[in-house]
Amino acid sequence: MNALDTDVLVIGGGSTGAGVAWDSALRGLHVTLVDRQDFATGTSGRFHGLLHSGGRYAVKDPGSARECAAENRILRQIAADCLEDTGGLFVSTPEDDLDYADRFLAAARAAGMEIDEVPVGVALRDEPRLNPKIRRAFRVQDGSIDSWKMISALLRGAQAHGATVLPYHKVVRVIRQGDRVEGAVMEDQRTGEEVRVNAGCVVNAAGAWSGQVAQLAGCEVGVRPGKGVMVAINHRLARAVLNRCHLPSDGDIIVPVRTVSVIGTTDHPVADPDDTECSPEEVHQMIEAGELLVPGFKESRALRVWSGSRPLLPKTEGAAGAGDREVSRSHTVLDHGARDGVEGLVTIAGGKFTTLRLMAEDTVDVVLRKLGREAECRTRTEVLPGSESHHFYWIGNRQQEAETDPPDDPLICECELVSQHDLDTVVARRPNWRLDDIRRALRVGMGPCQGGFCAFRVAGMLHQEGRYGRAEANSALREFVQERWKGVKVISWGAQARQTRLDRWIFEGVYDLEHLPE
Amino acid sequence: MTEVAWGAAAWSEVRASLDRCIKCTVCETACPVAAVTELFPGPKTVGPQAERFRTGGQSPDLSVDYCSGCGICSRVCPQDVRIAELNSRARSELKRERGAPLRDQLVARPGLLGRAGRPVAPLFNWAMANSLIRWAGERTVGIHRKAPVPRATTRTFSYWVGHHLGTRSARRVVYFHGCSTQWYEPHVGQKVTAILEHNGYQVVIPKQDCCGLPLQSNGLFPAARKAVTRLARQLVPAGTGDLPVISSSTSCGLMLKREAREILGADSPELRSVSQRTYDIFEFLLELHQRGELRTDFKPVPLTVAYHAPCQQQNQLIGKPALEILRLIPGLRLVELDRSCCGIAGTYGVKREKYEIAMRVGEPLFADIQAEGPDLVACDSETCRWQISAATGATSVHPLEILHRAYGGS
Numbered sequence: 001m002n003a004l005d006t007d008v009l010v011i012g013g014g015s016t017g018a019g020v021a022w023d024s025a026l027r028g029l030h031v032t033l034v035d036r037q038d039f040a041t042g043t044s045g046r047f048h049g050l051l052h053s054g055g056r057y058a059v060k061d062p063g064s065a066r067e068c069a070a071e072n073r074i075l076r077q078i079a080a081d082c083l084e085d086t087g088g089l090f091v092s093t094p095e096d097d098l099d100y101a102d103r104f105l106a107a108a109r110a111a112g113m114e115i116d117e118v119p120v121g122v123a124l125r126d127e128p129r130l131n132p133k134i135r136r137a138f139r140v141q142d143g144s145i146d147s148w149k150m151i152s153a154l155l156r157g158a159q160a161h162g163a164t165v166l167p168y169h170k171v172v173r174v175i176r177q178g179d180r181v182e183g184a185v186m187e188d189q190r191t192g193e194e195v196r197v198n199a200g201c202v203v204n205a206a207g208a209w210s211g212q213v214a215q216l217a218g219c220e221v222g223v224r225p226g227k228g229v230m231v232a233i234n235h236r237l238a239r240a241v242l243n244r245c246h247l248p249s250d251g252d253i254i255v256p257v258r259t260v261s262v263i264g265t266t267d268h269p270v271a272d273p274d275d276t277e278c279s280p281e282e283v284h285q286m287i288e289a290g291e292l293l294v295p296g297f298k299e300s301r302a303l304r305v306w307s308g309s310r311p312l313l314p315k316t317e318g319a320a321g322a323g324d325r326e327v328s329r330s331h332t333v334l335d336h337g338a339r340d341g342v343e344g345l346v347t348i349a350g351g352k353f354t355t356l357r358l359m360a361e362d363t364v365d366v367v368l369r370k371l372g373r374e375a376e377c378r379t380r381t382e383v384l385p386g387s388e389s390h391h392f393y394w395i396g397n398r399q400q401e402a403e404t405d406p407p408d409d410p411l412i413c414e415c416e417l418v419s420q421h422d423l424d425t426v427v428a429r430r431p432n433w434r435l436d437d438i439r440r441a442l443r444v445g446m447g448p449c450q451g452g453f454c455a456f457r458v459a460g461m462l463h464q465e466g467r468y469g470r471a472e473a474n475s476a477l478r479e480f481v482q483e484r485w486k487g488v489k490v491i492s493w494g495a496q497a498r499q500t501r502l503d504r505w506i507f508e509g510v511y512d513l514e515h516l517p518e
Numbered sequence: 519m520t521e522v523a524w525g526a527a528a529w530s531e532v533r534a535s536l537d538r539c540i541k542c543t544v545c546e547t548a549c550p551v552a553a554v555t556e557l558f559p560g561p562k563t564v565g566p567q568a569e570r571f572r573t574g575g576q577s578p579d580l581s582v583d584y585c586s587g588c589g590i591c592s593r594v595c596p597q598d599v600r601i602a603e604l605n606s607r608a609r610s611e612l613k614r615e616r617g618a619p620l621r622d623q624l625v626a627r628p629g630l631l632g633r634a635g636r637p638v639a640p641l642f643n644w645a646m647a648n649s650l651i652r653w654a655g656e657r658t659v660g661i662h663r664k665a666p667v668p669r670a671t672t673r674t675f676s677y678w679v680g681h682h683l684g685t686r687s688a689r690r691v692v693y694f695h696g697c698s699t700q701w702y703e704p705h706v707g708q709k710v711t712a713i714l715e716h717n718g719y720q721v722v723i724p725k726q727d728c729c730g731l732p733l734q735s736n737g738l739f740p741a742a743r744k745a746v747t748r749l750a751r752q753l754v755p756a757g758t759g760d761l762p763v764i765s766s767s768t769s770c771g772l773m774l775k776r777e778a779r780e781i782l783g784a785d786s787p788e789l790r791s792v793s794q795r796t797y798d799i800f801e802f803l804l805e806l807h808q809r810g811e812l813r814t815d816f817k818p819v820p821l822t823v824a825y826h827a828p829c830q831q832q833n834q835l836i837g838k839p840a841l842e843i844l845r846l847i848p849g850l851r852l853v854e855l856d857r858s859c860c861g862i863a864g865t866y867g868v869k870r871e872k873y874e875i876a877m878r879v880g881e882p883l884f885a886d887i888q889a890e891g892p893d894l895v896a897c898d899s900e901t902c903r904w905q906i907s908a909a910t911g912a913t914s915v916h917p918l919e920i921l922h923r924a925y926g927g928s
Contacts, residue, residue: 128526234537235570259570296530301537396578399571403579407556414541414567447570449541498597499540 001185002195004164006032008367009184009199011171011213013037014044015147015353017205018154019360019379025161026382027364027375032197033155033163034186036170038437040151042273043207044353045440046308048230048264049257050241051075051083051143052354055090055115056248057329058107059100064329064352065111071355072141074380078357081387082150084394086256088142088241089123091134093292096246101136104245108140115140127238129294142241144257145353146393148440153384160385168432169195174202174217174345181217181336181344190432201367204347208273208309214347219340223349225273225309228265229282231491233290234301234448236395237261242293251289259395259416259447260303263290273309282307283490302491303448313350331359333366346370412461413454415447423458427467435459435480448496451484452503456511474516481507528783532604538597539566545591545601550859551584554878558584561591564608565601572608577615582608586863586876587735588829606734606781613737621660625865626736629728632701635670642670662873666862666908668702668900675704679723682711687720692758694749694774694796696767697728698900706900709922710766710799716925717806717813724755730782731773735864739782746778750789763796766918768898769830769864771798798831799918800839800898807843816924818849823920824892826855826883826906828899829863840898840917847924853890857883860897862905877909884909896920 008024010017013035024031035041050056054068075083092101108115116139123137124130155165169186172194176182183198204221206213214221236256244252255262263286283305290297313332331351337343348363361377368375383390398417405411409421426441427433435458438444444458445451455477463473485500492500507513545561546552552560564582571578582605591601613622624630635642645651652663661667675695691714699707711721730745753763765771774796778784797805806812827838844852860880861867867876887895887910895910896917897903903914 129530235533236573239573239575256573296534300534394576395573396571396576399568399578403581414563415570417567417571448537448539453541495538495540495597498538502540502542 002193004032004195004197006030006164006197007200007371008032008203009034009197009201010203010205011184012042012205012207012209013039013151013155013165013167014042014205014207015040015151015356016207016348016351016359017203018151018158019356020203020205020348020363021158021163021165022154022384023357023360023364023377023379024367025158025163026378027368029367029371029373031158031163032166032199033158034166034169034171034197036168036189038167038434038440039155039165040148040440042209043308043310044147044151046276046306047147047228047353048253048255048262049144049147050253050255050354051145052352053088053140053142054111054113055088055104055108055138055140055142055243056253058111058113059103060247061329062107062111065107065113067330067355067358069111069113071358072143074357075354076143077390078379078382079150079153079384079387080390080392082146082153082384083392084144084146084257085392086143086240088140088243089127089130090138090140090243090245091123091130091293092136092245093131094133094135095292096244098135100247101138101245105138108138113140127240127242129237129296130242131293131295136245138245142243144241144255146258147353149386149393152441153386156385166195171213171216176217176342179341179343181342184216200344200371202345203363203367204345205363207311210311210347210349214336217336217342217345219336219342219345221334221347221349222314224312224314225270226312227268227270227275227307227309229278229286229305229307230262230264231283231286231305232260232262232303233297234260234303234495237294237297237300244293251286252293254290254293256395258443263287263297267310270309275309276307278305278307278490280490301448301495303496304450304487305490306487310352311350331355331362333362335366335370337370344370412457413442413444413447415449415454416443418442418444418454420461423461427462427465433462433467435476436483439480445480445484449499449503450488451480452499452506455480455484456507471518474518478513478516481513526783528779528785529607532600532607532780533569535598535600536566536569536604539599540597542596544594544596548590548594548858550588550590550861550879551586551875555584555875557581557875561585561601561605565591565604566599568608569604572611574611577608577612579608580612583612584872584875585609586859586861586866586872586879588859588863589833590829590858593833593835600780603781610737610739614739618736618738619660621869622736623738624659625661625868626732626738626741627728628697628701628732632670632674632697636672636674636701639670639672656870660870661868662870664908665868665873666901666904667868668698668904671702671704673704675700675707676725678704678708684711685715685720687718689718690720690722690758690761691802692722692724692753692755692761692763694726694753694763694765694770695723696765696770698767703900706766706916706919709919709927710764712927713803713918713922713925714764717811722755722758722761724752726752729770729773729778731770731777732865734773734777734782735866743782743784746773746782746784747786747789750774750786750792753792754788759791761795762802763792764799764802765796766799766916767900768798768828768834769901771796772830772834775834798834798836798839798898800843801834801836803843803921804839807846813925814846816847817926819847819920819924820849821893821920822851822853822890823894823896824853824855824887824890825917826857826860826895826897826902828897828902829859831898840896844896844917844920847920850920850924853892855883855886857886859883860902860905860909862901864901867905876905880905880909887912894920
């Protein structure tokens with residue numbers, strides 16, 4: 001068995017784990033990060049993409065609102081390349097209480113948010129599809145996050161400071177000597193080989209899965225997975241994030257992220273965070289809810305449905321509240337030494353994408369104390385790789401680049417404008433790509449055709465370049481198409497149904513996907 | 519009303535149509551421009567595909583400027599994606615952000631050139647035929663030295679209308695003649711009037727200005743909206759609120775029928791009313807014929823005429839009514855030219871950087887005409903006629919000129 005020695009072993013390659021790896025590496029620790037799958041495949045890759053201004057929590061959870069407002073400002077400074085500065089609007093629809101708007105405004109200011117009330121006419125001019133019956137509108141500093149880009153930048157930054165990152169490495173055993181956790185054994189999910197990592201401290205950053213990881217170390221963490229369903233609409237219905245100005249509920253936010261608008265979300269407690277089933281009822285609920293913000297929302301083309309599990313922290317774990325939206329969306333660092341008498345293990349629980357930097361800072365502060373070391377946190381000012389120019393990404397960037405692509409660099413994915421050169425650059429970064437990993441890295445297959453026109457191109461190219469054998473290419477293609485189908489089957493009506501039909505003709509009629517040789 | 523509020527609803531509808539694209543690529547295979555140049559990546563690419571990357575305020579792509587606006591993509595799309603409309607809007611955004619060159623401002627205003635040329639028509643026409651002047655015009659203004667330009671006339675169509683003693687009849691129509699008839703081809707308007715009067719109609723010809731189509735196709739939307747809204751007002755003189763409005767210029771007719779509302783998002787009570795009552799001249803005559811009301815006292819016309827249905831006529835989705843009427847004329851040998859586009863697309867092909875593209879687009883059509891060697895080429899659109907004549911040397915006429923001759927006109 002291969003063995004590695006490291007200062008900090010981070011379990012979980014979502015935003016939290018990547019943030020902890022970046023922070024630890026900047027403070028001079030040797031860090032190893034593992035994930036059972038590719039990075040950003042859990043909750044971080046399955047959220048609506050909102051960079052919170054804090055407005056969503058202003059009235060209900062002022063602590064979270066303050067954190068969001070402050071972290072939003074910091075992320076804009078250090079991670080511009082991973083963010084789009086869309087701005088956001090909170091609007092009082094005819095169904096929203098106007099008194100709430102006053103409370104909201106006061107609470108937002110108290111939380112340190114930048115907020116301006118704008119005349120309804122101005123809001124409607126800027127957002128022609130917004131419900132013309134809105135009665136008040138507030139402009140806030142919401143934005144959208146490209147989660148894959150952000151997590152990739154954090155990990156690249158950590159690696160540049162000596163970190164080791166291991167995707168597809170699932171923790172199978174936590175190594176415990178008496179009351180002390182000394183590391184873990186991981187199994188490479190692609191080769192079956194085991195790797196032992198000896199660590200000075202283990203950070204459980206598995207989010208909604210952190211209960212499962214803690215159990216391997218014999219500890220209990222009461223994180224409750226709260227499932228949220230989201231629907232992506234084929235194009236941007238608004239330039240800014242649109243929020244209903246009321247107490248947060250289901251389907252009251254539409255986020256323009258990359259080429260789509262995402263409506264979110266629901267909140268149902270689930271036993272298993274891997275439960276990603278989206279029921280037709282939940283989907284209809286989202287789509288109906290969208291009508292209130294954007295009349296005609298129902299007629300828009302729903303592109304894909306997915307769900308993610310929030311890592312919710314009940315009050316017994318240190319946060320206040322009762323029901324799911326009652327629990328704080330803030331985070332807690334659990335020192336299992338003080339809490340359970342198990343040294344060498346720290347769990348970072350709760351929290352949200354927008355506050356990932358603060359979560360990491362708080363976690364690494366505890367880790368350093370445990371390791372008996374001292375180092376100042378640098379993440380407030382250290383700029384992530386790719387964001388050096390401080391330019392926010394912009395939805396038009398890819399179109400602009402496609403304009404200047406040379407003719408011998410054809411588009412592989414037409415919907416998301418991924419060229420052959422883009423693909424070559426990414427696959428050269430590491431071995432053993434799955435098609436779905438390439439999707440996260442490049443957005444291949446995420447557009448209207450959901451892989452219908454590009455999946456076979458990518459599989460074919462990887463085969464041609466010798467990265468896939470014949471059987472491997474065939475099964476990769478089948479797996480990818482199956483994965484895409486999962487997110488489309490509950491919304492197969494209208495244009496997306498016609499698209500699915502055409503895609504199936506291509507896959508079954510032209511490629512005979514079901515009968516490709518193994 | 520603010521510029522943004524203007525047409526917001528119509529635009530939302532066009533933009534939402536991108537959702538219907540299933541990337542079948544039918545439009546790309548039918549696009550005559552993408553087939554001849556790499557400068558234009560194709561209607562799907564710059565239309566529903568690129569539109570997802572546009573949010574307004576900053577255009578990410580320049581290649582959409584190479585769309586000629588012929589509208590074939592929208593016509594062939596099996597999913598009813600408003601491709602040409604998306605492209606048209608994207609071009610106008612480009613112009614709004616970057617400003618339109620003087621050349622585009624000029625060619626977008628046919629009345630300007632017409633007014634300037636009229637008092638000095640012989641000089642104007644000499645100058646337009648002078649290769650040195652045209653060379654200078656290409657270098658300075660950017661109008662290609664070989665591009666077809668119309669010939670100015672000293673007497674406008676409205677001058678003729680002022681001296682024309684029309685017939686009185688209970689059956690009346692309003693005639694929308696358009697700029698080209700007014701400034702360059704008054705004979706077309708005279709013949710339309712004669713044909714309608716011959717069929718027992720009183721022709722009401724109100725004073726009228728440009729419909730704004732060239733402004734629209736050059737991306738100058740606010741001016742185009744103003745123009746078409748004014749025209750719609752002009753076309754409703756007292757007591758004519760329910761009369762058919764007859765157009766002899768196919769592209770301008772389409773502007774009134776559909777494009778003003780669907781592309782420009784223009785809206786007024788007059789425009790809505792006129793829009794519903796607008797007929798292409800042959801569409802109107804064919805309806806008369808179907809009701810048995812068209813006079814068929816035709817004299818033989820012993821000529822070979824090759825007919826080309828222009829894009830904007832085809833985009834009216836009324837078939838080829840001119841063909842059906844001309845077929846009634848004895849002695850006429852009629853050849854249907856089954857080609858898509860002559861390339862000119864209004865003012866596209868006169869531009870220095872697009873002239874060669876336009877000529878390549880029209881090549882199959884020109885080759886057919888040259889192979890056939892007809893006495894006349896008939897085509898409903900003025901700019902297409904000018905392009906065809908310039909490219910092939912053939913004499914081109916409006917098909918109603920053939921009909922006029924069959925009715926005994928000269």
